[in-house]
Amino acid sequence: MDYRNKMNEWLESSVIDLESKAEIENIKDENELKDRFYRDLEFGTAGLRGIIGAGTNRMNKYVVSRATQGLANVIKKRGTEAMERGVVIAYDVRFMSKEFTDVASRVFAANGIKTYLFSDIRPTPMLSYAVRYLGAISGIVVTASHNPKQYNGYKVYWEEGSQILDDIANEILSEIKKLKYEDVEIMDYKRTVESGLVEIIKSDLDESYYKKTLSKSLSEDIDKDICVVYSPLNGTGNKPVRYVLEQRGFTNINVVSEQEHPDPTFETVGYPNPEDIKAFEYSIKLAQELNADLIFATDPDCDRVAMMGKKSVGEYYAFNGNQTGALLIHYILNRLNDKNIIPFDAAMVKSIVTGDLGREIAESLGVSTFETLTGFKHICSLANLWDKTREYKFIFGYEESIGYVYGDHVRDKDAVISSMMIVEMAAYYKKRGKNLVEVLEEIYREFGYFKEDLTSIVLEGIEGSERISRMMKYFREQEFTSFGKIELKERIDYLNGYKDVAASNVLKYYLEDGSWFAIRPSGTEPKIKLYIYTKDEDEKRAVEKLREIKEDLLNKLYSIN
Numbered sequence: 001m002d003y004r005n006k007m008n009e010w011l012e013s014s015v016i017d018l019e020s021k022a023e024i025e026n027i028k029d030e031n032e033l034k035d036r037f038y039r040d041l042e043f044g045t046a047g048l049r050g051i052i053g054a055g056t057n058r059m060n061k062y063v064v065s066r067a068t069q070g071l072a073n074v075i076k077k078r079g080t081e082a083m084e085r086g087v088v089i090a091y092d093v094r095f096m097s098k099e100f101t102d103v104a105s106r107v108f109a110a111n112g113i114k115t116y117l118f119s120d121i122r123p124t125p126m127l128s129y130a131v132r133y134l135g136a137i138s139g140i141v142v143t144a145s146h147n148p149k150q151y152n153g154y155k156v157y158w159e160e161g162s163q164i165l166d167d168i169a170n171e172i173l174s175e176i177k178k179l180k181y182e183d184v185e186i187m188d189y190k191r192t193v194e195s196g197l198v199e200i201i202k203s204d205l206d207e208s209y210y211k212k213t214l215s216k217s218l219s220e221d222i223d224k225d226i227c228v229v230y231s232p233l234n235g236t237g238n239k240p241v242r243y244v245l246e247q248r249g250f251t252n253i254n255v256v257s258e259q260e261h262p263d264p265t266f267e268t269v270g271y272p273n274p275e276d277i278k279a280f281e282y283s284i285k286l287a288q289e290l291n292a293d294l295i296f297a298t299d300p301d302c303d304r305v306a307m308m309g310k311k312s313v314g315e316y317y318a319f320n321g322n323q324t325g326a327l328l329i330h331y332i333l334n335r336l337n338d339k340n341i342i343p344f345d346a347a348m349v350k351s352i353v354t355g356d357l358g359r360e361i362a363e364s365l366g367v368s369t370f371e372t373l374t375g376f377k378h379i380c381s382l383a384n385l386w387d388k389t390r391e392y393k394f395i396f397g398y399e400e401s402i403g404y405v406y407g408d409h410v411r412d413k414d415a416v417i418s419s420m421m422i423v424e425m426a427a428y429y430k431k432r433g434k435n436l437v438e439v440l441e442e443i444y445r446e447f448g449y450f451k452e453d454l455t456s457i458v459l460e461g462i463e464g465s466e467r468i469s470r471m472m473k474y475f476r477e478q479e480f481t482s483f484g485k486i487e488l489k490e491r492i493d494y495l496n497g498y499k500d501v502a503a504s505n506v507l508k509y510y511l512e513d514g515s516w517f518a519i520r521p522s523g524t525e526p527k528i529k530l531y532i533y534t535k536d537e538d539e540k541r542a543v544e545k546l547r548e549i550k551e552d553l554l555n556k557l558y559s560i561n
C-alpha cells in the first residue's frame with residue numbers, strides 16, 4: 001500500500017488518539033512522512049526496534065500493542081498452560097519504556113495471559129534469568145540497547161531464556177500481519193490490576209540471580225583494593241553491577257557520577273555504545289584523576305560491556321571485543337584448569353565474524369569451539385540444544401560486539417557477570433604484578449599476533465538501505481582474486497547457509513596467508529559492517545596486512561554509490 005494511504009488510514013482510525021494524529025498532521029516534510037508510513041516497523045528476530053514517534057514505521061503504543069497481540073495469539077495457540085505460565089516483561093531507562101511495558105501487560109491481560117513485571121528498570125540478562133526462574137513461556141525486554149536516544153525497541157524471549165529465533169519470530173509476524181490496530185484487545189488499567197493477571201516480581205528473584213552470579217567467581221587470591229572506574233552510561237547497570245562487586249569485596253570501585261543515574265537523554269554520553277571509545281570520555285578523566293587500573297562501561301540495558309586498561313600513568317588502552325573475549329576465556333579456562341574442573345565435554349561458542357584467538361586459547365586447553373551466525377540468540381541456541389542432547393557442556397559464549405556470557409544461568413549476553421569476571425581478572429593479575437595490557441601481550445606471544453579491524457559504514461533511510469544492498473550485490477557478483485597484496489583462497493556465501501551455520505546475508509573471504517574478512521549488513525542498525533582479521537608472528541606485519549586489506553576493501557565499497 002502506498003504510504004499516503006497508510007497515513008490516511010492512521011489519521012482516520014478510531015483507536016489512534018488525537019495527539020498521535022496531530023503529530024502527523026504537523027509534519028510538512030514529505031520525506032519524513034514517507035519514512036514514517038512506507039512500511040510497518042519490521043518485526044524481526046530481534047523483535048522491534050525503531051525511532052519513537054507516530055507512524056506505522058515508528059515505535060509507539062499502537063505498534064507495540066499490535067506486536068503484543070500477535071505474540072499473545074501465538075501463546076494462546078499453545079493452550080491454557082502456556083497462558084498461565086505467562087510472560088515476564090523488563091524495561092530499561094529509555095523514553096516510553098515504562099509506557100510500552102504498561103501497554104503490553106494490558107494487552108496480555110485482555111487475552112487472559114499472565115504477566116510478571118519488575119518493580120523498576122532491570123538489565124536484559126535479568127529478564128533472561130527471570131523467564132527460566134519463573135517458568136514463563138515468554139519474555140520481553142523494552143529496550144533499544146545501545147541505539148541513540150531517539151530509539152526504543154522490544155526484544156522477545158522464549159522459555160529457554162534466550163531471544164526467539166526465526167521459527168517463533170515468523171509465527172508472531174504472521175499473526176501480526178493479520179491484525180489491524182483496531183483488532184488489538186486491551187484492558188483498561190484498573191481492570192488489569194483487579195484481574196490479578198499482573199504480578200510484580202518479588203525480591204527473591206534478584207537474590208537468586210545475584211547468588212548464581214557470585215557463585216561463578218573463580219579466585220579469592222586477588223587484589224580487592226584494585227582501583228576501578230565504572231560507568232553504567234546512565235543505564236540499568238548501576239545497581240546490579242555495583243552490588244555484585246561490593247559482595248565480592250572490592251573496595252575501590254568508582255562510578256562516574258554524571259553517568260550513574262538513569263537518564264534517557266544520555267546527556268554526557270551521546271551515543272550510549274561502549275564499543276565506541278567516545279563513550280569513555282568521562283570515565284577516562286576520572287581514571288586519570290584516580291590513577292585507576294581499569295575502566296569499564298556497560299551499555300544501557302547492561303548486556304554488553306567494554307573495558308580499558310592502564311598502560312602507564314594517565315594512559316589507557318581500549319580493548320576491543322575480540323581482545324576482551326580472548327582475555328576472559330583465557331582467564332576463565334586457566335582458573336578452571338588450575339582447579340582441574342574443566343568438564344571433558346566443555347564447549348565455547350562464538351560468531352562467524354568473531355576472531356579466532358579465543359578459539360585457539362580454548363582448543364589449547366581441550367575445549368571445543370563452535371560457530372554461529374551473529375546474534376547472541378544463535379550462540380545461546382547451541383547451549384539450549386546441548387541442555388537437551390547433553391552432547392557438550394556450554395562454558396562461555398562471546399562476540400566481537402562486546403557481548404559475553406559465562407555459565408548457564410543466563411541465556412543471553414550478560415554484562416553483570418562479565419563485569420564481575422573482568423574486575424576479578426584484573427585483580428588477579430594485579431596481585432601478580434601485571435596489568436591486562438601485559439597479559440594480552442603474553443597471550444599474543446604465545447598464540448601469535450591477532451589483529452582486527454571493524455569498520456561500520458552508516459547509511460540511513462531508504463536510500464541507505466538500497467546502497468547497502470548494492471554493496472552486497474557487488475561483492476557477491478565480482479570475481480576477485482586478491483585483496484591488498486594477498487591472494488584469495490576461498491569465499492563463503494552464507495546466503496543459503498553453510499555447513500551447520502544457518503542462512504544469512506554474510507560473505508566471508510579467506511586469504512592465502514590465513515587472514516580473512518567478512519561483510520554483512522547490520523541486523524540492528526542502518527550500517528554495513530566490515531570485519532578484517534590478520535594473524536602473524538610478527539606484530540608489525542600483522543598490522544601492515546590489516547592496513548592494506550582495509551584500504552583495498554574501503555576503496556571497493558565506496559566505489560558503489
Ligand SMILES: O=P(O)(O)OC[C@H]1O[C@H](O)[C@H](O)[C@@H](O)[C@@H]1O
Nearest residue numbers: 374375376399401522523524525
Ligand atoms: O551487527 P548487528 O547485527 O548490528 O548486531 C550487533 C549485536 O546486536 C545485538 O546486540 C545482538 O544481540 C548481538 O548479538 C549482536 O552482535
